[in-house]
Amino acid sequence: MSEVVILSGSPSKDSRSETVLKHLGGLLERKGISVTHISVRDVLKDDLFEGRFDSPAIDEISALIHQSRGVIVGSPVYKAAYSGVLKALIDLLPQDVLQATPVLPLMTGGSSAHLLALEYTLKPLLANLKGQNLKGIYLVDSQIDKTNPHEPIIEAQVEQRLKKQLDYFLEIIERQPVTSA
Secondary structure, eight states, rough: OOOOOEEOOOOOOOOOHHHHHHHHHHHHHHHHHEEEEGGGGGSSSHHHHHHTTTHHHHHHHHHHHHHHSSSEEEEOBBBBBOHHHHHHHHHOTTTTTTTTTEEEEEEESSSSGGGGIIIIIHHHHHHHTTOOOOOOEEEEEEOOTOTTSSSOSSSSSHHHHHHHHHHHHHHHHHHOOOOOO
C-alpha cells in the first residue's frame, strides 16, 4: 500500500506538470513516504475511449487510491480546464473514490491567466469524488525547467511555496486515522 498516490493527467511524458509531480514524489520519498505514481498514459486507450468501468487497470487504480492516505492530482491547463484524458479516467473511477481523502490539486499553465482553472475546474471535480481538497498549487510554465528533473523549479520562492503546500498536505495526512482496507 502506498501512503500517497500521485495521479498525473498529462498525456505527454515530458510535460512540465509531469516533471513537477515527479519532483513532489521525490520530496515525499526523501521524507520516508511511500509513493505510487499513476499516469493517464498507464491506462489503455481503449479502456478510456470505450469507458470500460470493469477494466482491470481501472480496478487497480481505484484500489490504490482507496488504500492511500493522500492523493496528489496534477494536470496541465488545456482550454481553461484540466486535460480531457484526466477527465476520461476520473469518469471511470467510483463516485466516492476519494472519500475523505486529503487531495492536493496541482495545475501548470502557460500564463497566470489560467490560474482560476484550478479553482473552477479541478477542485470541483475532486470534491465531487468526495475528496478533501487542499489549497492547491498553480505553476506557470516559465517557473519550471523540465530538462532538470532533480531541481525543476527555477525560482526559490516558488520551490518554497511548493514545499510549504506539501508539508501542509503531510500534516493533514498525519491527522487522518489509519484504517485497514
